[in-house]
Amino acid sequence: MLAILTGGTGGAKLIDGLACETGPEQLAIVCNTGDDFVLHDLYISPDLDTIAYTLAGVADGEKGWGVRDDTFAALEWLAKYGEEDWFKLGDRDLARHIARTHLLRGGATLSQATDRLSRALGVGAKLLPMSDDRVETRIGTPDGEISFQEYFVKRRWAVEANRVVYKDAENSCPAPGVLEALRAACAIILCPSNPATSIGPILAVPGIRAAIKETRKPVIAVSPIIAGAPVSGPTDRLMRATGVEPTALGVAKGYADFLDILVLAPEDRNWRTRIEALGVQTVELPIRMNTLEDKRSLARGLLALL
Amino acid sequence: MLAILTGGTGGAKLIDGLACETGPEQLAIVCNTGDDFVLHDLYISPDLDTIAYTLAGVADGEKGWGVRDDTFAALEWLAKYGEEDWFKLGDRDLARHIARTHLLRGGATLSQATDRLSRALGVGAKLLPMSDDRVETRIGTPDGEISFQEYFVKRRWAVEANRVVYKDAENSCPAPGVLEALRAACAIILCPSNPATSIGPILAVPGIRAAIKETRKPVIAVSPIIAGAPVSGPTDRLMRATGVEPTALGVAKGYADFLDILVLAPEDRNWRTRIEALGVQTVELPIRMNTLEDKRSLARGLLALL
Numbered sequence: 001m002l003a004i005l006t007g008g009t010g011g012a013k014l015i016d017g018l019a020c021e022t023g024p025e026q027l028a029i030v031c032n033t034g035d036d037f038v039l040h041d042l043y044i045s046p047d048l049d050t051i052a053y054t055l056a057g058v059a060d061g062e063k064g065w066g067v068r069d070d071t072f073a074a075l076e077w078l079a080k081y082g083e084e085d086w087f088k089l090g091d092r093d094l095a096r097h098i099a100r101t102h103l104l105r106g107g108a109t110l111s112q113a114t115d116r117l118s119r120a121l122g123v124g125a126k127l128l129p130m131s132d133d134r135v136e137t138r139i140g141t142p143d144g145e146i147s148f149q150e151y152f153v154k155r156r157w158a159v160e161a162n163r164v165v166y167k168d169a170e171n172s173c174p175a176p177g178v179l180e181a182l183r184a185a186c187a188i189i190l191c192p193s194n195p196a197t198s199i200g201p202i203l204a205v206p207g208i209r210a211a212i213k214e215t216r217k218p219v220i221a222v223s224p225i226i227a228g229a230p231v232s233g234p235t236d237r238l239m240r241a242t243g244v245e246p247t248a249l250g251v252a253k254g255y256a257d258f259l260d261i262l263v264l265a266p267e268d269r270n271w272r273t274r275i276e277a278l279g280v281q282t283v284e285l286p287i288r289m290n291t292l293e294d295k296r297s298l299a300r301g302l303l304a305l306l
Numbered sequence: 307m308l309a310i311l312t313g314g315t316g317g318a319k320l321i322d323g324l325a326c327e328t329g330p331e332q333l334a335i336v337c338n339t340g341d342d343f344v345l346h347d348l349y350i351s352p353d354l355d356t357i358a359y360t361l362a363g364v365a366d367g368e369k370g371w372g373v374r375d376d377t378f379a380a381l382e383w384l385a386k387y388g389e390e391d392w393f394k395l396g397d398r399d400l401a402r403h404i405a406r407t408h409l410l411r412g413g414a415t416l417s418q419a420t421d422r423l424s425r426a427l428g429v430g431a432k433l434l435p436m437s438d439d440r441v442e443t444r445i446g447t448p449d450g451e452i453s454f455q456e457y458f459v460k461r462r463w464a465v466e467a468n469r470v471v472y473k474d475a476e477n478s479c480p481a482p483g484v485l486e487a488l489r490a491a492c493a494i495i496l497c498p499s500n501p502a503t504s505i506g507p508i509l510a511v512p513g514i515r516a517a518i519k520e521t522r523k524p525v526i527a528v529s530p531i532i533a534g535a536p537v538s539g540p541t542d543r544l545m546r547a548t549g550v551e552p553t554a555l556g557v558a559k560g561y562a563d564f565l566d567i568l569v570l571a572p573e574d575r576n577w578r579t580r581i582e583a584l585g586v587q588t589v590e591l592p593i594r595m596n597t598l599e600d601k602r603s604l605a606r607g608l609l610a611l612l
Binding site for chain 2: 040041042067070071073074075076077078080081082083090091092094095096098099101102105116117120121
């Protein structure tokens with residue numbers, strides 16, 4: 001059993017590859033929920049959904065979010081009614097948010113709702129939210145703090161980010177099964193997700209970082225940075241906002257207290273000596289994943305390290 | 307200004323005709339909300355929506371409910387997630403329920419939400435729910451009481467109805483503008499809607515029936531029954547469940563305390579003497595509306611009575 005920490009897009013690619021190589025039932029996935037938010041009074045959990053759609057084989061790989069071949073009829077009419085339409089909810093995707101909100105309002109925890117929605121799509125992996133408590137990733141900007149989705153989707157990361165806050169993390173608990181999965185895993189893999197806003201919130205949930213530190217099994221991270229540039233999105237800007245240089249070395253520093261191996265791109269081999277001085281081994285692998293074969297190949301590379 | 311009492315389907319047809327003949331801004335429509343219900347945690351108001359879609363020119367006239375050319379992608383996925391799918395929510399239609407629920411949860415009254423959603427679609431008539439309070443039409447069956455939608459849509463009126471209850475009607479108030487519209491109108495028209503479950507709930511809201519009785523302007527009803535058979539749906543069965551014979555005479559008896567004129571089909575002329583003995587005038591008009599011209603023609607016939 002592998003325990004995997006992930007956000008949405010980048011993590012989904014690696015998880016896609018790993019699920020092909022090991023079978024999904026070998027994966028216990030601890031997913032960021034710091035990006036969750038409420039829109040139209042619906043509870044939306046973007047990273048959990050991206051991972052679920054990926055594992056169910058219905059993800060829109062092209063866009064990196066949502067359901068393949070989805071339509072946007074409801075959204076178009078929501079806009080007519082004056083509802084916000086910057087978050088592109090497809091019709092098929094909307095069903096998930098409606099069903100989840102219904103379950104949550106009926107008293108289900110986010111874990112229970114996630115489990116039910118995952119099974120409904122035939123997801124074979126164990127997919128866990130990092131916490132059943134609300135932890136909200138907020139981005140400091142010159143105009144004040146905004147939610148991650150507002151920064152990322154509504155403002156298209158065009159505004160300066162100067163701080164990342166995991167609101168209410170200190171009062172949160174890991175969701176049921178999270179610590180157990182980390183302790184039972186034969187290895188822990190941190191996906192090439194944004195350290196500031198995908199992996200950071202997970203590690204901010206009290207108990208999770210400690211469980212990773214304590215395991216005697218290998219802890220491996222895949223760098224989300226290649227040659228100083230993010231593989232996708234504003235990873236570099238948000239790392240800088242947390243005071244970390246957006247390099248493979250910066251990634252390693254953030255995880256150095258528990259990390260055994262950082263998998264980095266050959267382009268970043270110049271950082272290897274300085275990373276290894278932190279007590280973190282380095283392995284070069286092609287970490288850019290465009291095709292399914294890229295994903296599977298990286299997954300095989302990681303499995304070979306175990 | 308005409309004040310109109312209506313349910314969904316049958317009423318929508320007449321309102322369509324009236325709006326063409328008088329202009330929509332001449333209509334103040336008091337709409338049944340006894341059929342309203344909550345599904346998927348969304349507040350659904352079928353009659354208000356049918357009337358709004360009709361006045362906005364986007365109704366699915368073929369089906370008699372929902373938005374023309376709507377798609378059902380979200381519903382298909384809601385079913386995957388284990389949500390009930392007997393109530394056929396289209397994607398465009400769903401947007402209205404999401405927006406309304408959002409407005410209601412944000413503190414808007416049903417009137418305010420209705421007004422906002424109506425304006426958004428360019429509805430020119432004044433569309434009012436009968437009440438901002440929850441009044442629930444429930445149908446007694448041999449297996450106990452069920453909601454109107456469960457009777458009508460889920461069970462397709464295949465179960466015996468032996469009672470109709472307007473739950474909490476006694477504690478409800480007319481929505482703002484309803485009594486004013488009834489008092490100010492130059493005539494009040496009761497649409498050919500089900501007397502038991504469309505007009506009945508409206509009249510059960512304290513103050514509405516009295517306001518109609520008190521007006522000195524003509525009060526005209528169009529019969530929803532032709533030759534002992536309902537123009538659509540289970541009108542006959544539900545009238546019987548309230549102890550009323552499903553005939554033009556039965557309709558007249560139910561409204562006799564305030565009705566000036568009952569418009570009935572030529573097929574029902576045999577009832578005229580007995581209806582007029584109740585103090586209700588009768589007028590024969592072709593009341594079956596299939597085409598837009600049928601609707602306009604009936605509307606012109608009614609306007610000619612004023």
